[in-house]
Amino acid sequence: MTYVDIAYRYGATPGEREMQAIDGMREVYGIRKVDFNESERRVRVEYDASRLTADAVAKLLRQAGIDLRERLALV
Secondary structure, three states, X not given: OOEEEEEXXXXXXXXXXXXXXXXXXXXXXXXXXXXXXXXXXXXXXXXXXXXXXXXXXXXXXXXXXXXXXXXXXXX
């Protein structure tokens, strides 16, 4: 397993429905952790790169209703 972090800035603040969908996303094999930073409007996902791609993670977030804007560089 190769765990990787990816972060995105989002627009609209996720509501209850979106957060419930994110809880379901945590059940996807390969997703390890999902963290939101509301003050920075950033979502960070730790995932298994041997199972998922960055594009697949972004697609899961969008399907959950998250308004992704841009991918952020992690330092």
